[in-house]
Amino acid sequence: MSGSQSSLRGANRALVVETVKRYGGLTQVELTAATGLSPATVSSIVKELLAAGVVDTRSTTRSGRRAQLVTIAHRTGLAAGVDVGPRHLRVALADVTREIVAEQSLPLPAEHRADTTLDRAALLVVDLLERVGSTLDDLVGLGVGLPAPVEPGTGAVTVRGVLRGWDDVPVVHVLAKRLAKPVLVDNEANLGALAEARFGAARGYQDAVYVSVGAGTGAGIVLSGRLHRGFGGTAGEIGHVQVDPQGRICRCGSRGCLDTVVGYPALVEPLAVSHGALTLRDVVQRAADGDPGCRQVVADAGAVIGGVVAGMAMVVNPQCVVVGGELAATGDVLLQPMREAIARRVPLNQVASLDVVTAELGVRASVLGALAMVLEATDQAAVGGGPAATTDVADLSDVGTGGGG
Amino acid sequence: MSRFDAPVGADFTGEHVRDGGQVVGTVAVGRRTPVLSVRQVSKRFGPVEALVGVDLVVHPHEVVALVGDNGAGKSTLAKVVSGVVQPDGGLVELDGEPVTLASPSDAHRAGIATVFQDYALCENLDVTANLFLGRELREHTLMRDGEMERVARGILRDLTSRIPSVRTPIGHLSAGQRQTVAIARTLIGSPRLVVLDEPTAALSVAHTAEVLTHIERLRELGLGVILISHNLNDVRAVSDRIEVLRHGRNNGSFDTRHVSQEELLAAITGATQVAPVRPPLGAVG
Numbered sequence: 001m002s003g004s005q006s007s008l009r010g011a012n013r014a015l016v017v018e019t020v021k022r023y024g025g026l027t028q029v030e031l032t033a034a035t036g037l038s039p040a041t042v043s044s045i046v047k048e049l050l051a052a053g054v055v056d057t058r059s060t061t062r063s064g065r066r067a068q069l070v071t072i073a074h075r076t077g078l079a080a081g082v083d084v085g086p087r088h089l090r091v092a093l094a095d096v097t098r099e100i101v102a103e104q105s106l107p108l109p110a111e112h113r114a115d116t117t118l119d120r121a122a123l124l125v126v127d128l129l130e131r132v133g134s135t136l137d138d139l140v141g142l143g144v145g146l147p148a149p150v151e152p153g154t155g156a157v158t159v160r161g162v163l164r165g166w167d168d169v170p171v172v173h174v175l176a177k178r179l180a181k182p183v184l185v186d187n188e189a190n191l192g193a194l195a196e197a198r199f200g201a202a203r204g205y206q207d208a209v210y211v212s213v214g215a216g217t218g219a220g221i222v223l224s225g226r227l228h229r230g231f232g233g234t235a236g237e238i239g240h241v242q243v244d245p246q247g248r249i250c251r252c253g254s255r256g257c258l259d260t261v262v263g264y265p266a267l268v269e270p271l272a273v274s275h276g277a278l279t280l281r282d283v284v285q286r287a288a289d290g291d292p293g294c295r296q297v298v299a300d301a302g303a304v305i306g307g308v309v310a311g312m313a314m315v316v317n318p319q320c321v322v323v324g325g326e327l328a329a330t331g332d333v334l335l336q337p338m339r340e341a342i343a344r345r346v347p348l349n350q351v352a353s354l355d356v357v358t359a360e361l362g363v364r365a366s367v368l369g370a371l372a373m374v375l376e377a378t379d380q381a382a383v384g385g386g387p388a389a390t391t392d393v394a395d396l397s398d399v400g401t402g403g404g405g
Numbered sequence: 406m407s408r409f410d411a412p413v414g415a416d417f418t419g420e421h422v423r424d425g426g427q428v429v430g431t432v433a434v435g436r437r438t439p440v441l442s443v444r445q446v447s448k449r450f451g452p453v454e455a456l457v458g459v460d461l462v463v464h465p466h467e468v469v470a471l472v473g474d475n476g477a478g479k480s481t482l483a484k485v486v487s488g489v490v491q492p493d494g495g496l497v498e499l500d501g502e503p504v505t506l507a508s509p510s511d512a513h514r515a516g517i518a519t520v521f522q523d524y525a526l527c528e529n530l531d532v533t534a535n536l537f538l539g540r541e542l543r544e545h546t547l548m549r550d551g552e553m554e555r556v557a558r559g560i561l562r563d564l565t566s567r568i569p570s571v572r573t574p575i576g577h578l579s580a581g582q583r584q585t586v587a588i589a590r591t592l593i594g595s596p597r598l599v600v601l602d603e604p605t606a607a608l609s610v611a612h613t614a615e616v617l618t619h620i621e622r623l624r625e626l627g628l629g630v631i632l633i634s635h636n637l638n639d640v641r642a643v644s645d646r647i648e649v650l651r652h653g654r655n656n657g658s659f660d661t662r663h664v665s666q667e668e669l670l671a672a673i674t675g676a677t678q679v680a681p682v683r684p685p686l687g688a689v690g
Binding site: 062089105 | 570577612613641665666
């Protein structure tokens with residue numbers, strides 16, 4: 001009997017932790033309502049979790065009354081990750097243990113502009129800090145992912161025209177000025193690769209390629225456990241590999257880039273006559289639901305992308321290819337044609353067949369990568385200053401300890 | 406359902422499948438029957454011409470944004486659609502059938518749900534009570550509280566909302582959460598068209614993000630949505646089509662994917678006078 005009692009207690013404790021995580025910060029009264037547990041149970045579980053260092057409580061007010069706000073305990077500050085996509089902004093906060101404490105995404109207009117978007121990103125970070133009962137003082141740094149190759153020092157886009165309205169914008173400077181915190185910027189596919197290598201499908205592989213398929217296609221390359229950015233940050237820009245010498249002129253200026261063949265407009269246009277105006281989300285959802293036309297479009301894209309990835313795999317020789325981004329939610333509709341295109345390349349498959357797998361982190365890969373980038377940088381800095389701070393995250397910070405000090 | 410009463414150019418080969426007022430699925434191929442079609446609607450308030458021959462078409466699974474300056478007629482048009490204001494002339498069709506929306510309850514019965522700027526929620530009642538206000542589920546005379554809470558939870562989950570409990574009084578919620586409740590309220594009784602009047606005005610970025618995500622969800626649920634907003638960023642983020650009103654007249658209809666901020670501003674301010682893009686709907690057929 002006591003066994004089932006204690007397992008019930010354990011389940012209730014897990015429910016409380018899960019609920020606090022979901023809403024960021026809740027008062028005990030709200031926690032009672034959200035979990036359906038009795039006030040006494042919630043109160044005693046919160047006390048236990050507080051003693052164990054799992055949650056924090058602080059005084060707050062709810063409609064004029066004093067209340068106890070319960071949040072997930074975070075150690076020595078929070079990092080913010082920002083993923084700027086072609087049609088969305090995703091912001092997440094995590095503590096040094098990589099625990100996500102708050103997350104929010106915001107739909108963006110097509111061709112959104114740097115000034116408005118960066119302004120909203122900064123405000124969203126502050127709003128989320130408020131949601132978990134923290135302030136800017138708790139923020140250790142900000143990681144940003146952009147859908148274009150970037151110059152690491154300034155965060156400016158290195159290839160003109162590929163991200164309209166963002167040329168010559170020093171993203172690091174713009175955000176550091178607003179938030180007065182260290183800001184790191186990288187390409188979103190690179191960050192996706194970092195996240196999948198640390199916590200996702202490429203975990204445990206030394207050499208891996210991450211391919212992000214969405215409004216555009218990009219790739220991140222992990223070699224010997226480290227992200228390979230290339231000299232100008234354009235490593236893995238497979239969206240601009242030529243696949244159609246007679247094709248359309250791409251916004252980068254070249255002809256027939258992969259993005260002109262499988263990018264947003266190229267994916268929805270063939271469906272306009274039969275299906276009406278669809279968004280990329282619609283295509284993904286309908287392909288997953290079995291709509292033949294949408295499946296056809298996604299599968300054809302998979303075959304073309306697979307050909308480019310095969311060439312890339314020949315150069316890099318990875319152990320696995322991880323496929324993420326919005327279109328990866330269609331699963332084998334996209335992946336099977338990619339696998340077939342890659343399998344046709346004989347040398348790739350002679351030693352051992354190359355695994356092509358779906359990303360584990362889904363559309364959150366880039367924002368998680370942005371968080372990992374910030375936290376690894378602060379770990380390095382901490383190692384330079386005093387080694388004590390890194391003990392509980394040593395398993396994740398395999399980027400070496402030489403660079404930061 | 407008189408599906409052959411469809412408007413001009415309705416070379417549709419598909420039809421919206423309905424079952425007891427609930428959208429079961431869309432098998433539309435090509436052009437579909439609009440869920441709402443407003444044709445040549447006019448409304449005067451004394452010397453003020455609030456609406457002059459205005460057209461508006463909304464399809465299922467489509468977000469249509471109404472933009473324009475103050476006094477351009479956006480809210481009046483929303484009020485015509487939601488039965489608050491009766492037009493002096495013109496035609497309102499739902500699913501291809503002409504209707505008269507003599508009152509808000511008429512509109513609600515026809516499947517049109519509206520969220521006005523002031524939300525119209527009761528501070529002292531909890532989330533569930535507000536969702537079902539005036540439309541409580543009853544068995545004989547007893548209210549079915551458990552059932553209403555279950556439905557409320559389901560709707561909030563559908564919207565991926567961040568409201569911890571359906572028993573929280575509205576007075577305890579933030580502005581963003583109130584807007585969420587107001588939007589959730591539209592989903593009671595299986596609507597087909599949702600009208601949102603300035604849903605992101607005066608909200609923080611985080612709350613705006615939640616509301617815009619809800620609008621994306623309404624669209625994914627297959628509803629037609631009319632979104633009135635001053636914020637072109639928000640409008641361009643979630644709409645499929647943008648209709649500009651100026652001095653009570655249509656001044657341009659734009660495919661959101663292809664329109665720039667500058668073109669929209671030009672149409673709103675009158676820098677460009679846009680001739681009706683589509684032929685007057687009443688003229689043919």
